[in-house]
Structures are given as C-alpha cells and as structure tokens.
Amino acid sequence: MRAVAKAWAATRAMPPREWLIRAVFVLAAIGLSMQRVVIAPGFELYFGPFFYLIAMRIWGVRLASLTLLCVMAPTLGWWGHPYSVLLAIGQIFVIQAIRRGRDGPVSVITLIYFLTIGLAVGMAVMLIAYGTSIEFALIQCLRKLLTEMLLAGAADMAILAIAIRRPFGRIDRISLSETVSVGTTLMVSVCLALYFFSQALNFSSDLMRERALLIESISNAQVNKHNGAAVSGPRYFAAATAARARSLALQSGQCTLFEDMQADAPNDQRTFAFWDKGCFVSRLTVPHTDAFVAVPVRETARAIVRRTLWGAVPLFALLAATQCLLIFFRRTLARALAQWRATVDRFGSEALEVPHDIAFTEFQQALKAFASANNAYAQSIHEREQSRRMLAKLQSEVDLQMLCDVGYDWTDNILRFTVIDPQNGPHSGSMAIHALDRDIFIGLIYRDPVMFEFRGGTDRTDDWHMLLAQDFDTEIQQWKSACIIRLRTAKAVRSKIQHNSRLMDLGGMASALGHELRQPIFTISLAAENGMMLLDDAELCRDDIRAKFTRIIEQVGRAQSIIQRTSHYSREHDADEVTLVRAIDNAVQFMRPLLEEHRIDIHVAQEDGVPDILVQKVGFEQIVVNALRNATDAIDQMRTIEPDAIAHIAIGTIVDGDDLLVRIADNGAGIDAQIAEEAFDAFATTKPANKGTGLGLFVCRQIIQEMGGSITLGPNRLERHGAILTVRLPLPAATQQRRNLSR
Amino acid sequence: MAGPINVLIVEDDAFLRCEMAEMFVRLGAQAFQAETIAEAVATASANQPHIIFCDYKLQAENGLDCLRHIDDLDFTPAPYKVLMTGHMELTGSSRNDIAELADELLAKPVPGMILRKLIDARRC
Numbered sequence: 100m101r102a103v104a105k106a107w108a109a110t111r112a113m114p115p116r117e118w119l120i121r122a123v124f125v126l127a128a129i130g131l132s133m134q135r136v137v138i139a140p141g142f143e144l145y146f147g148p149f150f151y152l153i154a155m156r157i158w159g160v161r162l163a164s165l166t167l168l169c170v171m172a173p174t175l176g177w178w179g180h181p182y183s184v185l186l187a188i189g190q191i192f193v194i195q196a197i198r199r200g201r202d203g204p205v206s207v208i209t210l211i212y213f214l215t216i217g218l219a220v221g222m223a224v225m226l227i228a229y230g231t232s233i234e235f236a237l238i239q240c241l242r243k244l245l246t247e248m249l250l251a252g253a254a255d256m257a258i259l260a261i262a263i264r265r266p267f268g269r270i271d272r273i274s275l276s277e278t279v280s281v282g283t284t285l286m287v288s289v290c291l292a293l294y295f296f297s298q299a300l301n302f303s304s305d306l307m308r309e310r311a312l313l314i315e316s317i318s319n320a321q322v323n324k325h326n327g328a329a330v331s332g333p334r335y336f337a338a339a340t341a342a343r344a345r346s347l348a349l350q351s352g353q354c355t356l357f358e359d360m361q362a363d364a365p366n367d368q369r370t371f372a373f374w375d376k377g378c379f380v381s382r383l384t385v386p387h388t389d390a391f392v393a394v395p396v397r398e399t400a401r402a403i404v405r406r407t408l409w410g411a412v413p414l415f416a417l418l419a420a421t422q423c424l425l426i427f428f429r430r431t432l433a434r435a436l437a438q439w440r441a442t443v444d445r446f447g448s449e450a451l452e453v454p455h456d457i458a459f460t461e462f463q464q465a466l467k468a469f470a471s472a473n474n475a476y477a478q479s480i481h482e483r484e485q486s487r488r489m490l491a492k493l494q495s496e497v498d499l500q501m502l503c504d505v506g507y508d509w510t511d512n513i514l515r516f517t518v519i520d521p522q523n524g525p526h527s528g529s530m531a532i533h534a535l536d537r538d539i540f541i542g543l544i545y546r547d548p549v550m551f552e553f554r555g556g557t558d559r560t561d562d563w564h565m566l567l568a569q570d571f572d573t574e575i576q577q578w579k580s581a582c583i584i585r586l587r588t589a590k591a592v593r594s595k596i597q598h599n600s601r602l603m604d605l606g607g608m609a610s611a612l613g614h615e616l617r618q619p620i621f622t623i624s625l626a627a628e629n630g631m632m633l634l635d636d637a638e639l640c641r642d643d644i645r646a647k648f649t650r651i652i653e654q655v656g657r658a659q660s661i662i663q664r665t666s667h668y669s670r671e672h673d674a675d676e677v678t679l680v681r682a683i684d685n686a687v688q689f690m691r692p693l694l695e696e697h698r699i700d701i702h703v704a705q706e707d708g709v710p711d712i713l714v715q716k717v718g719f720e721q722i723v724v725n726a727l728r729n730a731t732d733a734i735d736q737m738r739t740i741e742p743d744a745i746a747h748i749a750i751g752t753i754v755d756g757d758d759l760l761v762r763i764a765d766n767g768a769g770i771d772a773q774i775a776e777e778a779f780d781a782f783a784t785t786k787p788a789n790k791g792t793g794l795g796l797f798v799c800r801q802i803i804q805e806m807g808g809s810i811t812l813g814p815n816r817l818e819r820h821g822a823i824l825t826v827r828l829p830l831p832a833a834t835q836q837r838r839n840l841s842r
Numbered sequence: 843m844a845g846p847i848n849v850l851i852v853e854d855d856a857f858l859r860c861e862m863a864e865m866f867v868r869l870g871a872q873a874f875q876a877e878t879i880a881e882a883v884a885t886a887s888a889n890q891p892h893i894i895f896c897d898y899k900l901q902a903e904n905g906l907d908c909l910r911h912i913d914d915l916d917f918t919p920a921p922y923k924v925l926m927t928g929h930m931e932l933t934g935s936s937r938n939d940i941a942e943l944a945d946e947l948l949a950k951p952v953p954g955m956i957l958r959k960l961i962d963a964r965r966c
Contacts, residue, residue: 614899614950617928618855621951625861628954632868650857695899696929 124150132170135177142242142299144249147171148187152205152254160195167191182224186217190247203274204258204281209251210288210422213244232397234404235371238295241411245292252285276429283425287418294414298407309399310379317392318384334395341380341391348393354378357393374400431458442466449477498585500528505568506577507532507540514540514566516581530555530564530583535807538829547571547578552804615661615692619654626650676713679761679828680705683750685716686723690731697731700747709752712759712831718802722810723750725795726763726824733767733822758808759828766821775812775822803828847871847964850891850921852882852908854901862895865954869961877901879908886912891921892964895957896944898927906936909943922964926950 113121128150135145147170155163167187174183193212194205218240225236259278317335336347348354356377377396382389438454439462445451451470457463503525505516514530532540533554543549548569555562568581630647633639677685687701694701727748734746748765770778779800796812803810808828815821849866853859854877863873874889876882878900886894894912898905909923925944940947948956 614928617950618858621928622855622858622861624951625858625865625954629861629864629868632865650861654857698902 124153128166128170133173135173142246142296144246145174145177146250147174147183148190148247148250149254149257151187151191152209152251153257155191155194156202156205156254156258159200160191163191164188182221186213186220189216204255204277206248206251206255206281206284206288207277207422207425209247210244210284210418213247217244217247229371229375231371231375232401234401234408235374238404238408239371241408242295242299245288245295248284248288249292252281252288255281256285276432279428280425283421284418287414287421291411291414291418294411295407298410302403302407305403306396306399309403310381310394313379313394313399314381314392315384317394321383321385321390336378336393337383337390338392339390341382341393344391344393345378345380348378348395353395353397354393358396374404435459435462438462439466442470446473447477447480448473449481450474451477500583502528502568502581502583503579504577505566505581506575507544509537509541509544512537512540516583533562535805535829538807538809539804544576545571545573549578612661612692614696616658619658619661623651623654623658626654675716677716677719678711679714679719679752679759680711682714682716682719683723683752683761686720686727687750689720690724690727693731694727694748697734698746699731699734700745701727701750702747703750704752706751706753709754709759710830712828714828715802715806718806722799722802722826723761723763725799729795729824730763730765730767730822733765733769736768737766737820754830755827757830759830761826761828762823763826764815764817764821764823766815766818769814769820770812770822772814775814778812779810847893847961848889848891849873849961850876850882850886850889850894850896852876852879852894852896852900852905853926854878854897854899862957865957866961869958870965871961879903879911882908883911883915886917886921887915890917893922893924893960895924895926898925898929898940906939906943913943922946922960924948924960926952 128146131146132150135143137143147167150170151163151167154166167184171184171187175181190209190212193216194208197208221240221243222233222236225231225239226233229236231239259281317337321337334353336344336351338344338347345354345357348357354376356373357380358373358377374396378393379396380391380393382391435458438457442451442453451473453463453466453470457466501519502516503519505514507514512532512534514532516528516530517525518528519525533556536553539551539553543551548567550565550567552563552565555564563585565584566581567584568578570579571577572579626647630644630651633643633647683703687703691701730748734748738744738746744766746766748763751762751764753760753762779796796810800810803826806828808826810827811825813823813825815823847870849863849871851859851862851866851873853862853875856877859875859877863875866873872889874885874891876885882894882896885891894909896905896908900908905925905927909925912921912923923944924946925940926948928950946960
C-alpha cells in the first residue's frame with residue numbers, strides 16, 4: 100500500500116504530458132492483457148509480461164509488482180491455476196535481485212530464469228499434477244520459455260526505442276553490451292519460436308498422416324491375423340461398431356476422448372489432453388469385414404513431439420553458443436573499457452602510449468587518435484613551459500630594446516635610432532660606441548642583415564651589446580628594423596672559453612713540457628751524485644762543492660721558469676699589459692719545446708721603426724700560441740707527404756699605415772681559400788676529431804676584436820705551400836700622431 | 843778488460859754532459875764528450891769507445907743517426923750503445939729503429955745507480 104501511495108504521490112506531481120503517457124500505458128496494458136493469442140494449437144501468447152517488465156524497467160519493482168497483479172490476473176481465469184502468476188512474481192524478484200535496483204535489459208535474465216526455475220517448476224507441475232509424458236511436459240515448458248523470452252525481448256526493445264528517441268524516466272542511456280546481448284538473444288529466440296510455431300501448425304497434419312498409416316497398419320495386421328500370421332503393432336480396441344470400440348477403449352482406461360465426438364467436448368486434437376487421453380476411431384480397411392478400431396493417440400503424439408524436440412536441439416545449441424559468445428564479448432568489452440579508462444585517465448601525460456592488446460579495433464583506433472592528440476597537447480604544454488622558462492631566462496639575462504631607423508654617425512661615433520616603446524610610444528635614442536669598435540661599425544654599413552657584438556660607452560670595456568639589424572636603406576644609410584640586446588654574461592662566457600682554450604693548449608704541451616723538465620732534473624740528480632762522491636773524496640775542495648751546488652740551483656731555477664711559464668699561461672684572469680715584442684717572445688718560449696720536438700725552426704723579426712705598443716698579455720700570447728700550434732699541425736700534415744722537409748715558422752712585425760701587422764707564416768700543408776674564410780667560425784676545424792675543438796681561431800678573433808683589431812688567414816705566397824695568419828692592430832692615437840709628424 | 847773504459851757521451855745539454863762525464867771519470871772510466879753527430883764520429887774514431895751514451899734528440903739532429911754513423915765505423919768489438927730520451931711518446935717506427943740500433947733505451951732522468959751498473963758491466 101505504501102508503494103501505491105508513493106506511486107500516487109509521484110503521479111500527482113507529474114506534468115500533464117506524463118499523465119497522458121501513463122494513462123495510455125495503463126489502458127493499453129489492461130486492454131491487451133485481457134487478450135490471449137493462440138498463435139498455434141497449444142501455443143498461446145499473452146501480453147501481461149510485456150507490461151510488467153516495462154513497468155519494472157521504468158518505475159522499479161514496486162510498481163512492476165502492482166502491474167503484474169493487474170495484467171496477469173486474466174491467466175487465472177484462462178487456465179484455472181496460478182502457475183503463470185507465481186512464475187511471473189518469481190521472475191521480477193529474480194530480476195530485482197540480480198539488477199539490485201539498477202536498470203538494464205531483462206531478456207537475458209528471463210532466459211536464465213525460465214531455463215532453470217521455470218523449466219524445473221513447469222516440468223514438476225506437468226508431470227506430477229497432470230501425469231503427462233515427459234515429451235509433452237518438455238515441449239510445453241519450452242514453449243512457455245520462448246513466449247516469455249519474446250515478451251521480455253519486446254519489452255527491452257521498446258525501452259531501447261524510447262531511450263534512443265529521448266530521455267524518459269530512468270532510461271536516459273543504453274548499454275552497448277546489453278543492447279548486443281538483447282538483440283542477439285532475441286534474434287535466436289525468434290528463430291526458435293518460429294520453429295516451434297511452424298511445428299505446432301503442422302502438428303495436426305502430421306497427426307492425421309500418422310493416423311492413416313496407423314489404421315493401415317492395423318488393417319494389415321487384421322488380414323495377417325485372419326491368415327494365421329503373427330501380429331505385432333500398436334495396441335488398439337477392435338469391434339464391430341465404432342461405439343463398441345470406443346466403449347472397449349474407455350473401459351481400459353487408456354482413452355477418455357475420441358476424435359469422432361462432438362465438438363463441444365474437449366477432444367480438440369491440438370490439445371495436450373487429447374494427446375494424452377485421446378483415441379483415434381476408424382473403420383478398418385479389411386476386405387469383407389466390417390470392423391472399427393479405437394487406437395490411443397499418446398504414442399503417436401509422443402513420437403511427433405520427440406521429432407520436434409530433436410529438431411530444436413541445433414537451435415538451442417545455437418542459443419547456448421550465442422550466450423557463451425556474449426559472455427566472452429561482455430568480458431572483453433569490460434577489459435577494453437578498463438584499458439580505455441586507464442588510458443584516458445592519463446590525459447595530459449607526455450608520451451602516452453596505447454596498450455597493444457586492446458581487443459576491439461575500433462577502440463584501438465579511437466584511443467590512438469586520442470593518444471596522438473594528447474601527445475600533441477602535452478608537447479605543446481611542454482613547449483609552452485619551455486618557452487616560458489626561456490623567456491624568463493632571457494629576461495633575466497638580457498635587456499632588449501626594439502628599434503627602427505637605426506643609423507651610425509661615424510663622425511661622433513654614435514648609434515642613433517628610434518626606440519619602439521609600446522607603453523610610451525616611439526622616441527628617439529642614441530648610444531655612444533666604444534672607440535675600439537668604431538672600425539667595425541664603419542665596416543658594417545651597407546651590410547644587411549647584421550648581427551654583431553660591440554661595446555657601448557667611451558670608457559668602459561665590459562658594457563657589451565648585440566645589434567641585430569635588417570632592411571638597410573642605402574639612401575638614408577639606416578637599418579629600418581633592429582634590436583639591441585644588452586649582454587650581461589657574454590663577457591664572462593667569452594673569458595671562460597678563452598681560458599678553456601688556453602688549458603687545451605697546455606694539454607697539448609704536456610708531452611713537450613715533460614721532456615723539458617726531465618733535462619734539468621737529470622742534471623740535478625747527477626750533480627747531486629757527483630757532489631756526494633766529492634764529499635767522499637779525500638782531497639775535498641770547497642770550490643768544487645760550491646760549483647756543484649751552484650749548478651743544482653741553476654737547474655732548479657731552469658725547471659722553475661718552465662713551470663712558471665706554464666702556470667702563467669693557464670691563469671684565467673690576467674689584465675697585465677706587455678709590449679708586443681715581449682708577448683711574442685713569451686709565446687715563442689712557451690712553445691719552444693713543442694717546436695723542437697717537431698724539428699721546426701722559428702724566426703722572429705721586427706721591421707725597423709716599429710713602435711713597441713702595449714697589448715693585453717694573456718690574450719695576445721694566446722693568439723701567437725694558437726697560431727704556432729696550428730702551424731705545427733700543418734707542418735706535421737705536410738710531413739706525411741714530405742717526411743724530410745725542413746720546416747720553419749716566421750713571425751714578422753711591420754707597420755701598415757695607421758695599423759701594425761703581425762704575420763705568422765709557416766711552410767706547412769697550407770689552407771684552402773674557402774676554408775680560410777670560415778676558419779674563424781666557432782667549431783670550424785679541419786683537424787682530426789681528437790685534435791682540434793674548432794674554438795682556437797674563434798677565440799683569437801674575439802680577443803683581437805676586443806683590442807679593436809682584426810685577424811685574417813690566407814695562403815703563404817712566399818712558399819710552395821703554407822699559410823699566413825695576419826693580425827692587424829690599430830696603432831694608438833699618440834703613436835699615429837708622432838708617426839705622421841715624423842713623415 | 844785491460845786499461846780504462848772509454849765512454850762517449852753525445853748530449854746537446856752542456857751541463858748534463860759535463861755532469862755525466864764527471865761521474866764516469868769518478869767511476870774510473872775515460873769520458874769523451876760530443877755535442878753533435880760530427881763531433882761524436884770524430885771522437886769515436888780517435889778513441890774507440892766501449893760504451894756510448896747518446897741523447898735521442900740532439901739540438902738539430904737525431905741520436906739514432908749518430909748511432910748509425912758510429913756503426914759505420916765498424917769497431918771490433920762493437921761498443922755498447924745506450925740511447926737516452928725524455929720523450930715518452932715514441933711512435934712504433936721509432937721504437938723499431940731504436941731496437942735495431944741501440945742496445946738499451948733509458949728514460950731521463952736516469953738514476954746514477956743504473957749508470958754505475960752499466961760501467962761496471964763493461965769493466966768485467
């Protein structure tokens with residue numbers, strides 16, 4: 100009652116449209132449930148299960164129970180027993196127990212229920228209450244099973260149709276696996292139902308055919324009996340009249356229904372009652388004899404039913420196979436869905452991979468597309484993050500100004516431009532250029548695009564900037580667009596590279612230095628031994644001992660100078676300035692062991708009147724050392740072809756206008772003109788992989804540019820082969836003036 | 843062996859050459875010094891040496907060439923030739939030449955004890 104009240108309360112709260120739907124449903128349910136359709140003799144269809152199952156799926160078990168009582172009530176009147184009502188109640192409670200209140204198709208549960216409980220109960224009722232044969236009981240139960248299956252399937256399909264059209268009550272989505280299950284099961288059930296339907300339709304004709312054969316057989320038996328032959332065959336009751344034959348059969352208790360009785364009696368040949376208790380009554384076709392027989396139908400009907408049942412076996416096997424396949428399908432689908440969920444849950448992670456063992460191709464394709472899109476997304480997120488970090492780093496490292504109309508005023512040595520300022524609007528600006536970078540700027544005019552480093556200001560040498568400019572207008576001599584980046588760490592990085600390059604020079608010198616140190620050590624050790632022997636000498640002479648110690652001290656000093664020269668060269672920071680001549684000499688001394696080892700003569704010369712300018716000690720020494728090392732390598736290369744060639748390097752210093760030129764020439768393997776142009780680029784090298792880093796000349800150019808000079812490399816025209824490195828340094832202004840005056 | 847052992851020292855470093863000569867004299871040998879191959883060949887021709895100590899790298903010459911020239915003098919018995927070097931990275935072909943021309947290769951600095959043993963061995 101509470102359920103009814105609740106349903107009523109819910110019903111009252113419904114909108115008119117729902118009212119209408121429910122009213123139509125109730126009327127249709129009551130109207131159709133009052134009807135039963137005999138689709139074949141003994142094969143009846145009634146619509147009660149269709150409605151209570153729909154009610155079950157839409158409104159739940161309580162309203163389904165109420166509906167069941169209403170729509171199944173007519174069966175009590177039709178068949179006079181509550182068998183169908185009780186099975187229906189069991190059905191909805193089993194569905195409720197399995198579904199646990201969740202909505203879902205009911206046809207598969209109905210199949211299982213009627214194949215187990217329904218079959219057991221039905222067989223028991225038929226065998227015990229009616230005492231019928233097992234074949235009749237079985238075919239009756241199977242017909243019942245099929246009827247219930249069809250109705251449950253129809254209910255599921257109806258719900259499916261509603262769900263596909265629009266949300267309705269609790270049915271707002273459909274399950275793929277259950278839709279497939281319902282569809283497949285329903286199709287096989289329909290096949291089975293059609294089979295049983297056709298068999299039921301043919302049952303009467305089959306029975307009549309069997310009857311004719313049976314009477315003929317009995318007639319033949321009567322003839323044989325008359326002729327004295329042995330008789331075997333079905334049991335029958337023969338008499339002179341049909342009434343007598345019926346009476347005999349009735350007295351035997353085997354027949355209560357006869358086919359020639361009036362139609363108002365329950366002798367319909369299509370009913371189980373007739374199959375069980377009916378008798379055929381017929382005149383025998385024996386010549387010259389007027390006889391009638393009454394033959395029980397039971398055995399003949401059983402034979403026909405048995406054939407029908409055997410004929411259904413392949414279809415039931417198909418139904419079983421279908422269910423097995425559906426179980427496999429559901430499990431596979433569940434696994435594929437779990438893999439799907441696991442993949443989708445990893446949304447946003449990088450390098451997402453699709454499991455290779457996904458059962459369904461459609462899933463795999465969809466997941467592959469998902470993974471591909473996800474990876475692209477993750478990559479874009481990664482790149483965005485990387486860009487963000489780079490931007491942050493760039494902002495922390497550089498001070499960037501966007502410019503336009505950039506021109507160089509060489510008279511004032513000033514760079515003039517218009518600053519593009521998004522906040523305050525464009526405004527003009529300028530930047531003083533360091534005197535040492537003036538020549539570079541002059542050389543850059545007309546070039547497009549340009550990218551180079553320079554120093555700002557007039558006194559500072561560590562205020563480095565990078566200019567990137569393009570679209571040079573030759574008429575007004577300006578670059579239309581440009582940007583200037585203030586370099587905060589470039590100088591430090593450059594210094595580090597230069598230092599590393601020096602350390603690499605040292606590494607290459609290790610062997611030669613080792614040899615150079617072994618000489619004084621050997622001398623010291625022998626001097627010490629000789630000193631010891633002197634001490635043992637009876638005629639000890641102090642002067643000899645003093646000379647020995649003096650020699651030892653000298654040799655220690657020699658070793659010390661070698662070590663000092665080396666360690667000095669390896670220092671990272673040395674801002675000392677020395678004269679150009681001294682710097683060249685230091686570098687030559689440093690390299691002397693290596694040159695000796697490679698049997699290379701070196702000649703240093705200076706033109707008369709060359710001013711001895713000051714240069715950055717470490718930087719310039721590094722340039723000469725690098726040049727000598729490259730020359731040594733080139734000579735080694737040349738000697739692979741000419742092993743006995745005499746090798747030499749010449750270092751000359753001359754004045755060329757306002758510049759001072761230092762030329763380092765060798766007669767090594769030489770260098771190709773095109774390679775010479777690229778030789779000053781970073782990582783450009785022609786040496787074997789383990790010999791050169793490609794940074795030597797790159798560092799040299801940086802050092803020379805800092806000094807305001809330039810450096811070039813080309814072939815040595817004075818020799819058959821070889822190269823010449825030319826360093827051009829601007830003479831100091833005072834020196835230039837003095838020279839100009841003297842001219 | 844009758845008489846003192848003649849030792850020829852071929853070394854371009856004058857200080858080292860003098861110290862070696864002084865040690866050999868103190869050990870009772872007769873030491874002769876040479877700075878170049880020409881000097882070495884001349885000295886060897888004049889004073890048939892029993893043992894020669896030769897530097898691998900002379901100022902502008904090669905110690906192996908020096909030993910080759912001395913071999914050409916065909917001394918009997920042949921002097922014991924010791925090559926000394928401070929260069930530890932010798933190529934394969936150099937090692938073959940050394941093995942062919944020198945009886946022993948010593949790495950600088952050579953301990954005094956080794957020099958003594960070499961002289962003593964010649965004395966026996």
